[in-house]
Amino acid sequence: MPVGLHPPAANALLPVDGVALGIAEAGIKKAGRRDLLLMQLAPSATVAGVFTQNRFCAAPVTVAREHLAAGKGARALVVNTGNANAGTGESGLAAARATCTATATLLGCDAEQVLPYSTGVIMEPLPLEKIIAGLPQAKADLKADNWHAAAHAIMTTDIVAKGVSRRIEIGGKSVTITGIAKGSGMIRPNMATMLGYIATDAAVPQAMLQEIVKQAADASFNCITVDGDTSTNDALMLIASGVGTAIDESNREPFQSAVTEVATLLAQAIVRDGEGATKFITIRVEGGRDNAECRQIGYAIAHSPLIKTAFFASDPNLGRILAAIGYAGVGDLDVAKLKLYLDDVLVAENGGRAASYLEEEGQRVMKQEDITVRVTLARGDAAATLWTCDFSYDYVKINASYRS
Amino acid sequence: MPVGLHPPAANALLPVDGVALGIAEAGIKKAGRRDLLLMQLAPSATVAGVFTQNRFCAAPVTVAREHLAAGKGARALVVNTGNANAGTGESGLAAARATCTATATLLGCDAEQVLPYSTGVIMEPLPLEKIIAGLPQAKADLKADNWHAAAHAIMTTDIVAKGVSRRIEIGGKSVTITGIAKGSGMIRPNMATMLGYIATDAAVPQAMLQEIVKQAADASFNCITVDGDTSTNDALMLIASGVGTAIDESNREPFQSAVTEVATLLAQAIVRDGEGATKFITIRVEGGRDNAECRQIGYAIAHSPLIKTAFFASDPNLGRILAAIGYAGVGDLDVAKLKLYLDDVLVAENGGRAASYLEEEGQRVMKQEDITVRVTLARGDAAATLWTCDFSYDYVKINASYRS
Numbered sequence: 001m002p003v004g005l006h007p008p009a010a011n012a013l014l015p016v017d018g019v020a021l022g023i024a025e026a027g028i029k030k031a032g033r034r035d036l037l038l039m040q041l042a043p044s045a046t047v048a049g050v051f052t053q054n055r056f057c058a059a060p061v062t063v064a065r066e067h068l069a070a071g072k073g074a075r076a077l078v079v080n081t082g083n084a085n086a087g088t089g090e091s092g093l094a095a096a097r098a099t100c101t102a103t104a105t106l107l108g109c110d111a112e113q114v115l116p117y118s119t120g121v122i123m124e125p126l127p128l129e130k131i132i133a134g135l136p137q138a139k140a141d142l143k144a145d146n147w148h149a150a151a152h153a154i155m156t157t158d159i160v161a162k163g164v165s166r167r168i169e170i171g172g173k174s175v176t177i178t179g180i181a182k183g184s185g186m187i188r189p190n191m192a193t194m195l196g197y198i199a200t201d202a203a204v205p206q207a208m209l210q211e212i213v214k215q216a217a218d219a220s221f222n223c224i225t226v227d228g229d230t231s232t233n234d235a236l237m238l239i240a241s242g243v244g245t246a247i248d249e250s251n252r253e254p255f256q257s258a259v260t261e262v263a264t265l266l267a268q269a270i271v272r273d274g275e276g277a278t279k280f281i282t283i284r285v286e287g288g289r290d291n292a293e294c295r296q297i298g299y300a301i302a303h304s305p306l307i308k309t310a311f312f313a314s315d316p317n318l319g320r321i322l323a324a325i326g327y328a329g330v331g332d333l334d335v336a337k338l339k340l341y342l343d344d345v346l347v348a349e350n351g352g353r354a355a356s357y358l359e360e361e362g363q364r365v366m367k368q369e370d371i372t373v374r375v376t377l378a379r380g381d382a383a384a385t386l387w388t389c390d391f392s393y394d395y396v397k398i399n400a401s402y403r404s
Numbered sequence: 405m406p407v408g409l410h411p412p413a414a415n416a417l418l419p420v421d422g423v424a425l426g427i428a429e430a431g432i433k434k435a436g437r438r439d440l441l442l443m444q445l446a447p448s449a450t451v452a453g454v455f456t457q458n459r460f461c462a463a464p465v466t467v468a469r470e471h472l473a474a475g476k477g478a479r480a481l482v483v484n485t486g487n488a489n490a491g492t493g494e495s496g497l498a499a500a501r502a503t504c505t506a507t508a509t510l511l512g513c514d515a516e517q518v519l520p521y522s523t524g525v526i527m528e529p530l531p532l533e534k535i536i537a538g539l540p541q542a543k544a545d546l547k548a549d550n551w552h553a554a555a556h557a558i559m560t561t562d563i564v565a566k567g568v569s570r571r572i573e574i575g576g577k578s579v580t581i582t583g584i585a586k587g588s589g590m591i592r593p594n595m596a597t598m599l600g601y602i603a604t605d606a607a608v609p610q611a612m613l614q615e616i617v618k619q620a621a622d623a624s625f626n627c628i629t630v631d632g633d634t635s636t637n638d639a640l641m642l643i644a645s646g647v648g649t650a651i652d653e654s655n656r657e658p659f660q661s662a663v664t665e666v667a668t669l670l671a672q673a674i675v676r677d678g679e680g681a682t683k684f685i686t687i688r689v690e691g692g693r694d695n696a697e698c699r700q701i702g703y704a705i706a707h708s709p710l711i712k713t714a715f716f717a718s719d720p721n722l723g724r725i726l727a728a729i730g731y732a733g734v735g736d737l738d739v740a741k742l743k744l745y746l747d748d749v750l751v752a753e754n755g756g757r758a759a760s761y762l763e764e765e766g767q768r769v770m771k772q773e774d775i776t777v778r779v780t781l782a783r784g785d786a787a788a789t790l791w792t793c794d795f796s797y798d799y800v801k802i803n804a805s806y807r808s
Contacts, residue, residue, distance in 0.1 A: 055737045056730025056755075087726040089740070089756030122723025123757050186710055186727065227709040229724075230731035305631040305709070305795075306590055306803055313804035319526025320633075322491040323590065326460025327634035333459045336493070351460075352493030353527050391709075396797050399710055400717035 003280040003369050003389065005272035007161045013147035014165040014176050017201040018042035018241025021150045022141035026134030028127055029082030029120060034153040036131060037079040038138035040107060044203065044242030047074040047115070048210035050217045052189075052234035058086035059096040059126075060116040061233060067100070067112045075109040077237065079117040079195065080131055081156050081182075086232035087123035095126040102132045106139055119156055119182065119195055119233050151180040154195055157398060158184045162269040168258045173245040175202045177258050181236075181266040185275040185399060187226035188303075189217075189234050189267075196221060196236040196266055198259060201244035208247065212256050213238035220263035224387045226274035227395070228303040236263070271387045276394030279311045280370050283386045287377040293330050294377075294384035300328035301373060308391030311371070316362030318347050325375060333377070341374040342366070407684040407773050407793065409676035411565045417551035418569040418580050421605040422446035422645025425554045426545035430538025432531055433486030433524060438557045440535060441483040442542035444511060448607065448646030451478040451519070452614035454621045456593075456638035462490035463500040463530075464520040465637060471504070471516045479513040481641065483521040483599065484535055485560050485586075490636035491527035499530040506536045510543055523560055523586065523599055523637050555584040558599055561802060562588045566673040568666045574658055577649040579606045581662050585640075585670040589679040589803060591630035592707075593621075593638050593671075600625060600640040600670055602663060605648035612651065616660050617642035624667035628791045630678035631799070632707040640667070675791045680798030683715045684774050687790045691781040697734050698781075698788035704732035705777060712795030715775070720766030722751050729779060737781070745778040746770070 019041055026036040041047070049068065051061050068074070078099055085092045100114035107114075118126065151161040165178040179198035204212065217236050238259065240247075247255050272280050283301050288294035301307055304324045310317040321340060325333070340348040342365045347357050365371055423445055430440040445451070453472065455465050472478070482503055489496045504518035511518075522530065555565040569582040583602035608616065621640050642663065644651075651659050676684050687705050692698035705711055708728045714721040725744060729737070744752040746769045751761050769775055 054727060054730035055732075055734065056726045056739050084723070087723045087752060087756050089754045092756060121721070122727060123752065124723070125757075186724075188731075229708050229710050229727065232723075232727050232730060304633050305799070306633050309800050309803035312800065315804065317525070319488070319491045319528070319636075320590075322460045323458060323526060323633065323636045326458035326636060327456075327592075328459075330459065335460050348491060348527065350493045352491050352496060353529075391800060393797055393800050395709070396713050396716065396795065396800060399713035400719065 002160045002273040003277050005160050005269055008148065008151065008163040010148050012165060013151065013163045014167060014178050015144035016176050016178050016199040016241060018045060018243035019199045019239060020142040020144055021146035022138040023146065023149050023153045024134040024137035024141065026080065026130045028080055028130055035081045036134045036138050037150050037153045038135065038142065039077040040142055041075050041239060042241045042243050045074065046204055046206045046209050046240045046242060047237060048206060048213045049235055049237040050214055052231055054230050054232045056087055056232050058084055058118060058233040059088055059092035060085055060118045061235060062093060063096040063100065064115040064117065064235065067115055070112045072110055072112050074115050075113040076103050076107055077115045077117065078103050079154055081119050081154060083118055083120040083124055083126050084122045084233050085118040085126040088125060092126060095128045098128055099131055102135055106135055117195060117235055122232060147178055147180060154180065154182040156182065157275060158182050158273055160273050162266055164262045164265045166258050166262055168254060170245055170251045170254055175200060175245050175255065177262050179262040179266050181270060183270040184273050185226055186229040186231040187224060187270060187274065188228045188230045189221045189224065197239065198262055199239040199241065201241050202255060203242040203244065203246040204240040208252065209238055209240055212259055215256060216260040216263040219260050220267040223385060224267045224271050225299065225302045226271060226389060268387055271389050274389035275398045276392040277389035278392055279390040281311060281388050281390065282372040283388065284372060284374045285377065286383040287380060288382040289380035290382045291384050294382055296330060297325055297328040297375060298384055298386040300324040302386050302388040305391055311390035312392045314366040316359065316366045318362060321373065322348060337378040339376045343372050406564045406677040407681050409564050409673055412552065412555065412567040414552050416569060417555065417567045418571060418582050419548035420580050420582050420603040420645060422449060422647035423603045423643060424546040424548050425550035426542040427550065427553050427557045428538040428541035428545065430484065430534045432484055432534055439485045440538045440542050441554050441557045442539065442546065443481040444546055445479050445643060446645045446647050449478065450608055450610045450613050450644045450646060451641060452610060452617045453639055453641040454618055456635060458634050458636045460491055460636050462488055462522060462637040463492055463496035464489055464522045465639060466497060467500040467504065468519040468521065468639065471519055474516040476514055476516050478519050479517040480507050480511055481519045481521065482507050483558055485523050485558060487522055487524040487528055487530050488526045488637050489522040489530040492529060496530060499532045502532055503535055506539055510539055521599060521639055526636060551582055551584060558584065558586040560586065561679055562586050562677055564677050566670055568669045570662050570666055572658060572662045574649050574655045579604060579649050579659065581666050583666040583670050585674060587674040588677050589630060590633040590635040591628060591674060591678065592632045592634045593625045593628065601643065602666055603643040603645065605645050606659060607646040607648065607650040608644040613642055613644055616663055619660060620664040620667040623664050624671040627789060628671045628675050629703065629706045630675060630793060672791055675793050678793035679802045680796040681793035682796055683794040685715060685792050686776040687792065688776060688778045689781065690787040691784060692786040693784035694786045695788050698786050700734060701729055701732040701779060702788055702790040704728040706790050706792035709795055715794035716796045718770040720763065720770045722766060725777065726752060741782045743780045747776050
């Protein structure tokens with residue numbers, strides 16, 4: 001069950017001027033499921049995104065990258081669940097392009113102004129005809145106040161819909177930022193994660209928007225992991241509809257900061273709703289020589305099945321964390337100098353268990369739903385924070401039966 | 405339950421001249437468990453070994469390395485289960501040294517001629533007094549025909565004891581090789597694995613013995629993984645008692661080959677007895693530019709929780725394998741050129757599902773206990789083979805309750 005995570009209230013997701021959303025039941029995997037999302041953007045919109053680094057990236061990822069690179073701007077995004085259109089070769093690419101063409105015809109724009117996204121099972125052919133048949137229904141549903149339904153339409157194994165809004169003042173003018181995301185398993189984003197969409201009414205030049213989304217992704221989606229599996233379909237898109245406040249270097253900082261906050265809350269929501277999760281774990285590695293080695297140690301802890309199952313059991317079997325730090329691959333690490341904390345409890349120092357450590361103190365923290373593991377390396381000033389969840393029976397259950 | 409693995413018959417493990425083994429109930433973790441193994445070696449013996457690369461390596465690993473480096477030869481090995489003596493700082497090192505001193509006094513040799521090994525829970529103090537009290541009992545039990553009991557004495561979460569013997573002819577003379585190993589979880593050896601001991605009556609110079617054990621480990625223990633966690637205590641030792649046939653460059657090859665075969669069978673036994681395992685999976689990556697990239701792709705497949713749970717479910721959800729190949733980190737991999745096979749069934753080619761692939765064929769292979777995943781990269785002549793197991797409810801159960 002999701003850890004300290006509740007779906008956004010129906011009125012919590014603020015409309016963004018210049019962005020309309022429409023949803024359809026296209027019957028892609030099964031009937032009666034709202035599985036197709038269409039987003040229409042104002043002509044003034046700029047769009048930037050970061051995508052999976054998986055070499056087996058999905059056909060829609062390839063096509064969305066191409067269309068963004070074409071530089072004609074984006075007028076629409078189309079998202080389907082129930083099928084990832086990944087590992088589908090040339091016919092998958094043709095299906096992604098045909099989706100864009102059909103959308104462009106419907107909305108009166110160029111096919112290269114449409115960006116496609118898919119999520120679901122890998123290596124199954126995309127049921128293109130169902131998507132094309134569902135598009136008019138999605139178009140008829142287009143409205144600004146549809147983010148709540150959109151957050152639900154992009155879910156797959158997610159239990160809880162994920163959405164966040166922020167309204168900030170920039171130079172006396174209001175700027176709205178609303179984001180939605182989906183993802184629960186196959187989560188170890190590298191550049192982005194499994195489908196996140198953040199929109200704002202601000203006007204942001206394309207090149208600056210790309211820098212802003214990259215920086216937000218690096219501080220949010222690129223700091224989470226559920227199972228270490230980097231998806232074929234990851235994409236985080238930042239849409240600036242351009243109908244509101246103009247962003248330039250003078251007011252970029254508060255805008256970046258609000259976008260990063262929305263991205264971070266969405267990324268954390270994905271971990272809190274991680275497949276089978278019962279614990280939300282923040283891993284903070286400090287005092288490293290550089291950010292890379294802090295992340296390397298953090299991911300070794302975050303990916304260890306032994307540590308994840310100990311968290312599930314609320315068992316302070318904390319030697320497993322020392323073992324993971326030791327095999328993380330930092331070759332010259334002096335283990336006698338590092339310290340390990342569980343929340344405020346000092347667990348290990350001088351290469352072993354701290355003299356002050358009491359098992360009941362470790363037990364107390366392990367029983368919490370939210371836990372921070374903190375490692376201080378004492379060899380520099382760099383730090384990194386990652387977020388992950390535990391590993392439960394339900395993770396196995398969900399993934400041993402996802403397709404059936 | 406172990407996959408196609410049976411314990412060695414009581415008479416299947418051949419005595420090795422020049423090596424005596426004694427077992428005791430020392431009550432290290434709980435009473436009534438044979439948890440202490442003493443091995444006494446002939447004065448002519450040479451010993452070589454490879455150890456974990458974990459920076460948090462256990463105290464006995466540090467001491468065994470020091471004692472081997474001292475160059476006085478080894479006369480005894482002491483192995484305890486129930487406590488890893490890892491993450492125990494200076495007091496752990498003192499306890500490992502005290503174990504050697506007590507053994508040396510008992511057997512009349514130098515403390516530096518004793519090599520200590522521990523396995524069990526990490527970051528708990530070693531109950532030194534219980535070990536010292538148990539040593540005389542182990543000494544009284546010393547005999548050559550005790551390998552079967554020794555294989556049982558070193559088990560922790562293992563379900564099945566692991567032991568293999570081979571007798572070969574070299575230059576018309578008989579050479580005996582007997583090996584035992586333990587390990588089931590925290591298995592992703594790097595240089596060696598969690599306690600393997602192989603002994604032979606051959607006479608082998610120390611330097612050559614070290615090369616032979618390294619080569620055997622690289623082809624066996626360094627090719628397996630259960631959960632990706634590299635233990636703090638891994639050690640593979642090769643003991644040549646020196647009372648039998650002399651090995652030199654002229655007869656090295658058949659000897660190396662027999663040692664590697666014993667090591668490979670022991671390593672595979674660890675995977676077959678992997679915590680919660682229901683499937684034994686061979687991963688073969690061929691046609692790579694070098695061995696490193698083949699292993700990188702192999703381990704990405706072997707460590708993916710999504711793939712491991714699909715094997716548990718016998719579900720040919722094979723897109724997950726493509727995803728893992730894609731994120732393995734081989735940056736210039738051309739996914740359109742690779743092929744994926746499940747045993748003899750071609751699953752994917754040209755970047756997607758093979759036209760000839762039938763779901764029922766995939767299903768048939770996935771239901772087997774022994775499965776081979778074969779990936780051909782078509783970019784070179786290098787290849788690598790790894791062995792792993794699936795990921796079941798029982799893995800979570802075992803590791804969520806190991807300490808309690």
